[in-house]
Amino acid sequence: MSEPIVWLTIFVLSVFVGIEVIAKVSSTLHTPLMSGANAIHGVILLGAIIVTGTSDHWFAVTIGLLAVVLAAINMVGGFVVTDRMLQMFSVKRPAARPASRPDEGAGER
Amino acid sequence: MTPTWVQLAYLACAVCFILALKGLAGPRTARSGNLLGAAAAVVACVIPFLYLELDHVPLILVAIAVGTAIGAVGARRVQMTQMPQMVALFNGVGGGAAALVALLELEHMVGVTDTLGVDPYNWFVYAATAFTIVVGAVSFAGSAVTFAKLQDLMSSRPVVFRGLPVAFAAALLAAVVWSVLTVTSAALWIGVVLAVLGLAIGVLLVLPVGGADVPIVISLLNAFTGLTVAAGGYVLGNTVLLVAGTLVGAAGTFLTLLMARAMGRSVANILFGALKGGSTLGAGEASDRPVRSAGPEDVAILLGYAAKVIIVPGYGLAVAQAQHTLRELVEVLGARGTAVDYAIHPVAGRMPGHMNVLLAEAQVPYEQLKEMDDINGEFKQTDVVLVVGANDVVNPAAKTTPAAPIYGMPILDADEARQIVFLKRSMRPGFAGIENELLFDPKTTLLFGDAKDSLGKLLAAVKAL
Numbered sequence: 392m393s394e395p396i397v398w399l400t401i402f403v404l405s406v407f408v409g410i411e412v413i414a415k416v417s418s419t420l421h422t423p424l425m426s427g428a429n430a431i432h433g434v435i436l437l438g439a440i441i442v443t444g445t446s447d448h449w450f451a452v453t454i455g456l457l458a459v460v461l462a463a464i465n466m467v468g469g470f471v472v473t474d475r476m477l478q479m480f481s482v483k484r485p486a487a488r489p490a491s492r493p494d495e496g497a498g499e500r
Numbered sequence: 501m502t503p504t505w506v507q508l509a510y511l512a513c514a515v516c517f518i519l520a521l522k523g524l525a526g527p528r529t530a531r532s533g534n535l536l537g538a539a540a541a542v543v544a545c546v547i548p549f550l551y552l553e554l555d556h557v558p559l560i561l562v563a564i565a566v567g568t569a570i571g572a573v574g575a576r577r578v579q580m581t582q583m584p585q586m587v588a589l590f591n592g593v594g595g596g597a598a599a600l601v602a603l604l605e606l607e608h609m610v611g612v613t614d615t616l617g618v619d620p621y622n623w624f625v626y627a628a629t630a631f632t633i634v635v636g637a638v639s640f641a642g643s644a645v646t647f648a649k650l651q652d653l654m655s656s657r658p659v660v661f662r663g664l665p666v667a668f669a670a671a672l673l674a675a676v677v678w679s680v681l682t683v684t685s686a687a688l689w690i691g692v693v694l695a696v697l698g699l700a701i702g703v704l705l706v707l708p709v710g711g712a713d714v715p716i717v718i719s720l721l722n723a724f725t726g727l728t729v730a731a732g733g734y735v736l737g738n739t740v741l742l743v744a745g746t747l748v749g750a751a752g753t754f755l756t757l758l759m760a761r762a763m764g765r766s767v768a769n770i771l772f773g774a775l776k777g778g779s780t781l782g783a784g785e786a787s788d789r790p791v792r793s794a795g796p797e798d799v800a801i802l803l804g805y806a807a808k809v810i811i812v813p814g815y816g817l818a819v820a821q822a823q824h825t826l827r828e829l830v831e832v833l834g835a836r837g838t839a840v841d842y843a844i845h846p847v848a849g850r851m852p853g854h855m856n857v858l859l860a861e862a863q864v865p866y867e868q869l870k871e872m873d874d875i876n877g878e879f880k881q882t883d884v885v886l887v888v889g890a891n892d893v894v895n896p897a898a899k900t901t902p903a904a905p906i907y908g909m910p911i912l913d914a915d916e917a918r919q920i921v922f923l924k925r926s927m928r929p930g931f932a933g934i935e936n937e938l939l940f941d942p943k944t945t946l947l948f949g950d951a952k953d954s955l956g957k958l959l960a961a962v963k964a965l
Contacts, residue, residue: 395624398519398734398742403742408518409750416525418762418871420850425755426587427524427534427898429722432729432748433590434541436564437548438736441561444554445719450891451604452556456563458600463567464574466545470538472586473524473646477531479860480578485782491722 423476430469430499506551509543514743516540521747533579541669543953544740580861581818584850585650588643588718591725595639598728599695602632606682606691607610607736625682628731630679633691634718636728637698638705639721645706646714650850656711657933658774665775668704671697676858708774710905711933712892715851716759723752762846764898764908773905791927791939792944796954800920800961802945806919808839809874812912813859815849816889816925820951826888827911828960830868835964842868843912872912878964879916887914887922889951894920895936904934920944923954 416424439462443455515774516536523533545564548554571590578586580696606629609621638780648654675697682690709717726748733741760767803809818821842864848855859869887894894914897904914920915938922939924946929935940946947954 395622401739401742402734402746405746406750406873409521409747410754412518412522412747413525413751413754416758417527418528418758418846418852419856420525420530420666421762422583422587422854422857423530423753424521424524424536425722425752425851426583426590427530427537428521428726428748428751428755429591429594430534431520431537431541431744431862432598432722432726433519434513434544434741434744435594435601435729435732436541436567436731437545438601438729438738438741439597440545440554440564441548441552441558441738442601442608443560444548444552444556445608446604447555451607454600455604456556458597458604459560460570461561461593461600462597463564464571465569465590465597466541466571466577468571468586468590469594469899470534471572472578472583472590473534473755474531474538476583476857477534477574478579479857484761486826489634489893495571 426473433466510740513540513544518746545696556657571923585647588646591641591722592640595636595725598732599633599636602629625866628734630682632674632728632731633694636725637695638702639725641702642706642721643697659707660709671700672735713770719756723749759852796957797961804962804965808882809884810882811842811889812890814890817951819856821925822952826957841870844869876913879913882917884919885914885917922946
């Protein structure tokens with residue numbers, strides 16, 4: 392484990408990025424945004440793969456595999472479900488997409 | 501030591517996650533943002549196979565395949581109306597996975613000493629591990645309860661019993677004490693006890709939360725899972741987990757505050773409001789007070805000769821799959837010269853923005869959908885407001901009754917219109933579990949029945965005018 396201060400720095404900066412990045416989001420997109428953020432934390436799959444691959448006791452491996460399954464459900468399901476929701480906003484009617492609205496109308500709630 | 505190229509690859513993935521989240525915050529870029537996030541996640545998960553000598557690779561690949569199949573099939577099959585509980589479910593399993601990863605990592609750490617016989621981990625690593633286990637378990641159990649509430653497996657009303665606040669505080673205190681124990685003497689069984697305490701906290705946290713507030717709690721638990729993933733990243737020494745988890749934790753917390761503000765509530769009030777007891781519990785029973793109901797023909801006359809009609813769609817509409825019939829009715833009214841708009845409350849449906857998704861699925865033209873702030877001034881000049889399967893979003897109690905659980909939530913001013921028509925299945929209260937005074941207003945007419953059925957009859961009657 393390297394310098395805790397380095398990690399703390401990355402953490403604090405990421406907090407600001409996280410807030411800054413979604414600072415002005417329209418309520419229309421709250422549900423897909425929540426779902427998309429949900430899918431991103433599914434990257435815990437990476438951690439699950441590593442701990443499982445470095446365990447040797449059968450019990451630990453079993454727990455690890457369970458973690459892999461759960462994390463994969465979170466990640467894959469999250470991205471697919473978000474994409475399905477976002478598809479709703481763009482099918483067949485390019486002119487009627489929320490994107491065609493000026494910002495003041497769509498936002499602020 | 502992690503090779504440099506791996507660290508750089510992780511950095512690239514972390515940047516992609518930031519861009520993905522940024523993309524998701526705007527309608528034009530949302531879809532590509534989501535795809536970018538998915539691509540980065542896949543790349544990040546392939547990397548360990550390339551540089552680490554992992555054991556059990558075939559088993560891991562099978563587990564990934566199983567999880568992928570469950571996730572993809574679940575996500576494809578789910579109805580748009582059930583989206584909120586699906587998001588809760590995915591979030592919960594993510595939190596569970598993070599807790600399990602931390603448990604295993606704790607097990608790896610036990611008894612490890614460096615060449616001088618000293619424990620190489622500092623107390624902060626143990627603290628982060630304990631945090632991941634507890635909060636991951638909270639997220640898992642809490643999400644399971646929100647899922648049960650939204651899926652009608654249990655009552656969506658606040659569940660409060662005597663001693664719940666004490667039990668909650670005790671579990672929280674025990675978890676803190678136990679975490680300190682983990683820091684001083686790591687052992688797997690201590691981690692397991694921590695996980696159990698986390699599960700208890702999760703259940704006790706969500707039980708007292710009532711119907712309409714559940715989505716906000718899902719968002720909060722989503723942020724929790726993000727933070728556990730971040731802490732897990734610290735424990736594993738993995739930057740991409742740290743950045744991705746922190747991003748989701750921060751963005752999720754902020755989103756929770758935004759959603760709470762859209763409902764005019766504080767997060768503390770949402771979580772602990774019901775514990776104060778009394779009136780916030782709401783009514784679960786149907787009222788027997790007199791109301792004015794009418795048949796489809798009477799309502800058709802009201803609508804057919806109105807100059808201006810506003811439609812307030814709600815979750816009941818979506819559940820009945822009546823969007824298409826409604827759209828047809830609006831077209832017929834439009835052809836008769838009636839001006840018709842849809843008024844969309846920010847929290848109509850089960851989550852903020854949920855109704856937009858549902859109506860977009862039914863191909864309702866986007867230009868006809870008006871947001872609350874844009875349309876609220878128009879109700880005074882409106883002849884008829886047609887409320888289809890909505891209740892709480894037009895409930896004047898939000899303005900007039902300080903004791904109501906929805907008090908302070910901005911609502912659609914349907915009560916200002918000349919006539920109000922409710923299409924309802926029964927007199928049962930809405931999602932928030934409170935009676936709507938507007939139903940008993942002399943200006944209000946009720947048309948009982950399934951939304952699809954009622955709208956079909958209404959459509960036929962308007963055509964026959």
